[in-house]
Amino acid sequence: MAKLKRIKISDYFCYLIVGAVMIGSFIVAQTGNLPRSYSNLLVQVAYSIILAVSLNLVVGFLGELSLGHAGFMCVGAYMGSYLAMQLSAVVDNKLIVLIVSMLAGGLLAAFFGLLVGLPALRLKGDYLAIVTLAFGEIVRTIFKNMSVFGKAMGLSTQSIKYDTRQDTSLYLVSFATVLVVLFLVQNLVRSKHGRAITAIRDNEIAAKAMGINVTFYKLFVFVIAAFFAGMAGVIYGHYTTPVLYSFFSYNYSIEILVMVVLGGMASINGSIIAAALITFINFQLQSHLSGDLAALKYLIYALILIVLVIFNNAPKLAPIKDKVSPKAMFEKIRAHKRKPGDIRGDKSDWRVIPTKIRMDEVLSVDLQQGNDYTPDKPNKGGN
Amino acid sequence: MSEVVLKTENLGISFGGLKAVDNVNIEIKRKQLYGLVGPNGAGKTTVFNLLTGVYQPTTGCFYLNGEKLTGKTQEQINHKGIARTFQNIRLFNNMSVIRNVLVGLHNQPEFKCNPFVSLLRLPRHFKVEKAMRERAKEILRIFDLEDERNNLACNLPYGKQRKLEIARALATNPKLLLLDEPAAGMNPHETEDLMNIIRRIRDEFDLTILLIEHDMKFVSGLCDEITVLNFGTVLAQGKTEDALNDPEVIKAYIGE
Structure with a gap:
């Protein structure tokens, strides 16, 4: 039992890093030196983290490919913000309005998740991806055509928007939300339910034979992920104006997926870092490239992504990576505490990376049909 | 009889x-x-x-x-x-040995735990986790797999994988x-x-x-x-x- 209670830094890494950024920037803000653009960036980072972590639940832990995550964010952003605008007429406290609308936006997105998930989760792999992709497009088109939400002009959220020139508290609330989301997600994946979810990913047939209610868990994960995405949408609605349908495009869903893949499937710490990194790169490119150079944004963005992916996977770069990655440092600390024969503590292996979805297969044309899936062996057997 | x-x-x-x-x-x-x-x-x-x-x-x-x-x-x-094992072994390869058995224990009435209880880490969650782990260890002991409980299932030799599959099926009571x-x-x-x-x-x-x-x-x-x-x-x-x-x-x- 001593083993169970032993605190591992890596398990709490995500809280530490998010908390440190939050407190750090708060202190800087108190001294009055936090540039306005950076408090904007922090909000962007916060909702990106929520999106990436929640998508990782679906893609990394459950092993189903969903390409409609921006659609759920869209539901949250439009409906949550609309509600917040109505509420702010009655309630004076901005914080309460934000929290209530965040919950409501999340619940509405979760409802949509349930609606899509019920029929869609009967499908597997590519087919589910296509259905979720279609969902994302349908949702934003519907909002685009509703006069309540401003049609093609978008929903003007001027009345609830946090003006970053005077009020920098939105990033604090956003980061607090990130911490809550992380707490819930970590708890879920480290519980018996998380085990059931990873069991479904590892071998659905065996999971069914073990009496795991596969339909329930698939739906549950889908709904929870949609809930968090909806919350991220409400934060977005408070951060910018207007909430415009074009933001929640297919490209944005893919961008969230890129964060998940880059950070590593089923790695929450990875998702956080990747989400922050990609948002930061995007932000810098956007603010530094103007005029004709703006077209270069996607080229540079793509180049950076390619370099990062190669760095992540190239075997010859592995020794360098081992030296610099925090994971390797944790391993070193843990290595001499471990008895011979132990590969890793049984508490920690929810972090194992392999997944049912192999991106190169998803993205390549010649899919081999009918092959029984055999998961890759993890390449981290030894130390 | x-x-x-x-x-x-x-x-x-x-x-x-x-x-x-x-x-x-x-x-x-x-x-x-x-x-x-x-x-x-x-x-x-x-x-x-x-x-x-x-x-x-x-x-x-x-x-x-x-x-x-x-x-x-x-x-x-x-x-x-009714529980079964498979002709071609179907373990949860990327999970440790003990976690394979824990998945088998998932639906036992004494280990019932609402997902929202786990989400919020209420005391019930810890109680259930601890009890499940004890039970899983007992089952592994019968199959002489207790010492390997933290190894990945896919790293076990073939004979032990077969035994683990039986242990996992047995866990569903x-x-x-x-x-x-x-x-x-x-x-x-x-x-x-x-x-x-x-x-x-x-x-x-x-x-x-x-x-x-x-x-x-x-x-x-x-x-x-x-x-x-x-x-x-x-x-x-x-x-x-x-x-x-x-x-x-x-x-x-x-x-x-």
Whole structure:
């Protein structure tokens, strides 16, 4: 039992890093030196983290490919913000309005998740991806055509928007939300339910034979992920104006997926870092490239992504990576505490990376049909 | 000993025009070790798939302790008390040994825990996790796998993977355990060991066991009754000795 209670830094890494950024920037803000653009960036980072972590639940832990995550964010952003605008007429406290609308936006997105998930989760792999992709497009088109939400002009959220020139508290609330989301997600994946979810990913047939209610868990994960995405949408609605349908495009869903893949499937710490990194790169490119150079944004963005992916996977770069990655440092600390024969503590292996979805297969044309899936062996057997 | 646990009535399934299993009637009594043998392609695994709800039978039905289970889903059948292992091992490869067993314990009523309780880490969550871990260790101890509990399942040697699969099935607390070629790929020493374990779990857990096996020594050493299948139909049934010496059975196996 001593083993169970032993605190591992890596398990709490995500809280530490998010908390440190939050407190750090708060202190800087108190001294009055936090540039306005950076408090904007922090909000962007916060909702990106929520999106990436929640998508990782679906893609990394459950092993189903969903390409409609921006659609759920869209539901949250439009409906949550609309509600917040109505509420702010009655309630004076901005914080309460934000929290209530965040919950409501999340619940509405979760409802949509349930609606899509019920029929869609009967499908597997590519087919589910296509259905979720279609969902994302349908949702934003519907909002685009509703006069309540401003049609093609978008929903003007001027009345609830946090003006970053005077009020920098939105990033604090956003980061607090990130911490809550992380707490819930970590708890879920480290519980018996998380085990059931990873069991479904590892071998659905065996999971069914073990009496795991596969339909329930698939739906549950889908709904929870949609809930968090909806919350991220409400934060977005408070951060910018207007909430415009074009933001929640297919490209944005893919961008969230890129964060998940880059950070590593089923790695929450990875998702956080990747989400922050990609948002930061995007932000810098956007603010530094103007005029004709703006077209270069996607080229540079793509180049950076390619370099990062190669760095992540190239075997010859592995020794360098081992030296610099925090994971390797944790391993070193843990290595001499471990008895011979132990590969890793049984508490920690929810972090194992392999997944049912192999991106190169998803993205390549010649899919081999009918092959029984055999998961890759993890390449981290030894130390 | 006379209580009938599993009873199948005219169980059959056809895929298109092919009758993969036809009119199989089996009665297995409580705590019995029952064998299902037959040449390759005889339909043995198909019978298992019917009994666990992977396929729905086109004719006939089956009962567990008198309760009709035909038409139920795999999950429901497992909850009712039928657990199985697979011919080609299907472990959760990327999970540790103990976690494989913990997944098996997932649905036990004493370990019930609402997802939202886990989400918020209420005290109940910790209590359940601790109890589950203790239980999983007990089960692993029977199979002599306790020391390997933190290894990844895919890193175990073949024989131990087979044992782990049985341990995982046992964790679902079944009344009837279906073992699909449990001794395949094992050396004689491991097979001997496995026979002892199977007898032991039958007594300790009050289990009824139906097993498919090609190793006739294993079958005759373990099972008191068998059914021989060939081309989906029952060729012979009864006491192991008698059924194996049936001329029809010998003909099916080695020809005339």
